[in-house]
Structures are given as C-alpha cells and as structure tokens.
Amino acid sequence: MATDDRHRFVCRCEWPGGVWRRTHGEFPALLMLDSDGSSIGEARRAAAxxxxxxxxxxxxxxxxxxxxxxxxxxxxxxTGWWRLCVHAHQGRLVLDVDDASTTPPRPRDPDNVHGTGGLGLLLVAQLADEQRLLRYPAGKTVRVVLRF
Structure with a gap:
C-alpha cells in the first residue's frame, strides 16, 4: 500500500495466491489522521x-x-478536534478516536421523528466486538475492536 503524504499510513501485507497474511516480524500496521489535516469523510475513506x-x-x-x-x-x-488511529494486530482491527473532552459518550434515545441523531453509539455497539473508554486528564479515547 502506498504512503499518502497527508496521512501517516503504513501497511505491509502480502497477498500470496490471493490469501492475506502478515509478514514475519513486522510491526503492527498503522493509520493516523486528525481533524487538523483531514475531514471526517477522508478519515472514513482512509479507514475503509x-x-x-x-x-x-x-x-x-x-x-x-x-x-x-x-x-x-x-x-x-x-471540542471539535479528533484523532483517528487504526491498526491491525494479532487478529484484531483496533479503531481509536481521541478527543479533548473528558466527558464520556452517552447513548441517547434515537430521534426517529426529526432525525437529529441518537443512533450512532447503538450502531457502533452492534458492529463492534469490543468497546472501551480510556480516560486521560486532557481527554479520552473511544476504542472499538473488530476481530478477524
């Protein structure tokens, strides 16, 4: 996979005979983007x-x-600022989203009438194998793990 100048994107994988496997001794692959240099749409596409x-x-x-x-x-x-870090390691795809607020995300009742939200965390919980909240003095990380 090529390196994009705007994103720190490192991925070393082999595709022998169309079968994916990691190379021996490699470091976990890593994708990092933040709101200072990328839009949410760019983060979504890069992660995919x-x-x-x-x-x-x-x-x-x-x-x-x-x-x-x-x-x-x-x-x-x-606060409006976010950082996405994605890495695949030992059969897990880890998606970390950092922000500068110490307030944990709170699920809320979906607004099916006016469409003002409330479904996001429910959808994430349905798709994730694991979810964690990591708190820091200056913010938090919402971690989602997908196993493969």
Whole structure:
C-alpha cells in the first residue's frame, strides 16, 4: 500500500495466491489522521481502504460507519478536534478516536421523528466486538475492536 503524504499510513501485507497474511516480524500496521489535516469523510475513506488492504476479512463498510459515527460524535459533542488511529494486530482491527473532552459518550434515545441523531453509539455497539473508554486528564479515547 502506498504512503499518502497527508496521512501517516503504513501497511505491509502480502497477498500470496490471493490469501492475506502478515509478514514475519513486522510491526503492527498503522493509520493516523486528525481533524487538523483531514475531514471526517477522508478519515472514513482512509479507514475503509486500510481495512481492505490490511485485514480484508473485516467489512470495510462497517469500519466506515464506525469511524464516521465516532469522529462525528467527537466533532459535535466534544471540542471539535479528533484523532483517528487504526491498526491491525494479532487478529484484531483496533479503531481509536481521541478527543479533548473528558466527558464520556452517552447513548441517547434515537430521534426517529426529526432525525437529529441518537443512533450512532447503538450502531457502533452492534458492529463492534469490543468497546472501551480510556480516560486521560486532557481527554479520552473511544476504542472499538473488530476481530478477524
């Protein structure tokens, strides 16, 4: 996979005979973007491309949806700044979205009448194998894990 000048994107994978496998001794592949240099749409597309290249057993469409929801939540409900870090390692695709708010995300009742939201965290919970909240003095990380 080529390196994009705007994103830190490293992915070393082999595709012998169309079968995906990691190369021996390599470091975990990594994709990093933040709101200072990328839009949520760019983050969504880059995460889907990363998934397709580095762990094709994972549904790239699910990854797009998760990234979109988590980055949008950070934008709307935190400070507006977010950072996405994606890596595949030991049969897990890890999606971390950092923001500068210490307030944890709160699920709310979906607004099916006016369409003002409330479905994002429910969708993420449905698609994820694991979800964690990591708190720091200056913010938090919402971590979603998909196993493959």
């Amino acid at each position: 491309q990363y998934t397709a290249a580095c762990c094709p057993p994972v549904d790239a469409g699910d990854v797009e949806l998760i990234v979109s929801e988590l980055c949008t939540n950070a934008y709307r409900h935190a």
